[in-house]
Amino acid sequence: MSILICIKIHTRTSIFDIFGVVLYRINHRISINIYILILYIILYIILMTRKLLIVFDIDETLIQYIPNKYVDLWESKKSLFPTDSYIEETNSEGKKTVIIFRPKLRQMMQLFKDDPFFVPALWTYSERDYSNAIANVIIDHFQLPQDIFLFRYGAEDIDEGTGIPKDLEQIYQNFPQFNKFNTILVDDRYGNINNESNINNGLCIQPFAPFGPEKVRENLPPKEFDKQLKDNIFESVIKIAQQIKKDIKGCDDEDYDAAFSTESVFSEKRVKRMKLDVFYQTFAVKFTQVVSIGTPFLTNKFILIENYDKYPKKMGGRKTQKNKKNKNKRTNKLQ
Numbered sequence: 640m641s642i643l644i645c646i647k648i649h650t651r652t653s654i655f656d657i658f659g660v661v662l663y664r665i666n667h668r669i670s671i672n673i674y675i676l677i678l679y680i681i682l683y684i685i686l687m688t689r690k691l692l693i694v695f696d697i698d699e700t701l702i703q704y705i706p707n708k709y710v711d712l713w714e715s716k717k718s719l720f721p722t723d724s725y726i727e728e729t730n731s732e733g734k735k736t737v738i739i740f741r742p743k744l745r746q747m748m749q750l751f752k753d754d755p756f757f758v759p760a761l762w763t764y765s766e767r768d769y770s771n772a773i774a775n776v777i778i779d780h781f782q783l784p785q786d787i788f789l790f791r792y793g794a795e796d797i798d799e800g801t802g803i804p805k806d807l808e809q810i811y812q813n814f815p816q817f818n819k820f821n822t823i824l825v826d827d828r829y830g831n832i833n834n835e836s837n838i839n840n841g842l843c844i845q846p847f848a849p850f851g852p853e854k855v856r857e858n859l860p861p862k863e864f865d866k867q868l869k870d871n872i873f874e875s876v877i878k879i880a881q882q883i884k885k886d887i888k889g890c891d892d893e894d895y896d897a898a899f900s901t902e903s904v905f906s907e908k909r910v911k912r913m914k915l916d917v918f919y920q921t922f923a924v925k926f927t928q929v930v931s932i933g934t935p936f937l938t939n940k941f942i943l944i945e946n947y948d949k950y951p952k953k954m955g956g957r958k959t960q961k962n963k964k965n966k967n968k969r970t971n972k973l974q
């Protein structure tokens with residue numbers, strides 16, 4: 640009898656066990672499927688949440704950096720700058736350096752802090768350490784979230800193989816939620832914009848350079864210096880960013896999907912649609928020296944440039960060995 644009960648209990652236990660295992664497996668499978676589904680939904684939301692990525696160059700775009708050897712020049716003009724528009728630092732060697740913030744940088748960063756539609760990032764031709772150092776200085780000075788910049792790229796992130804400086808295509812690969820439709824590069828050097836990846840996504844702005852746009856800092860003529868103090872380029876950048884937001888938000892899902900990787904923010908069609916054509920300026924990019932006598936017949940594609948030799952020759956953002964050395968020094972000074 641007891642053997643029979645044992646068998647029965649044992650049999651019942653086994654059935655429950657089997658039932659439990661089956662249930663567990665079903666639940667387990669359902670759980671895995673639910674997790675996968677949730678992951679897909681999160682990925683979909685990330686990819687479909689509309690945002691605008693604004694990649695900023697650093698030097699002469701967001702700030703002007705004054706190395707120690709030009710501090711005397713800075714001291715002679717310091718009183719003309721608002722007290723919250725710069726920071727003075729002493730590096731590990733006990734030498735003073737200065738970072739001057741471009742006017743309206745605070746307002747622009749505040750907008751990015753308040754409106755998650757705008758995603759700022761940094762890409763400099765200096766080392767990544769410099770990019771990180773400046774990001775941290777901006778975050779501390781304007782009391783911004785630590786993660787406000789999506790990335791802080793430097794020269795190490797430039798693919799030497801393609802020969803394209805600050806290639807936005809690299810960003811699209813690293814951050815698939817961004818592409819031609821919702822990314823811009825703001826830079827003071829046309830050389831960083833003038834390539835097949837960036838040409839229709841680049842916003843070329845006037846340098847912020849109260850001590851001159853060249854590596855050698857200098858005293859600008861009073862009129863030019865005054866213009867730098869009254870710089871209001873970021874007001875226009877904010878205006879343009881708001882227009883782009885309106886355009887991106889105004890697209891239906893079908894148009895958005897179709898245009899995502901094909902329609903650049905500053906394609907001619909879109910610039911007109913966003914009523915940003917007031918910002919169009921025409922530049923002569925390639926100069927050709929021609930043996931000529933007098934003034935030949937000129938057209939809009941054949942323009943005579945007088946005093947060509949007086950223009951600065953280094954117009955692009957490409958890194959030279961000399962530049963790299965200087966930037967290395969700069970990075971060390973900031974640490």
Ligand SMILES: [Mg+2]
Pocket residue numbers: 696697698699700826827828
């Ligand atoms: Mg620059």
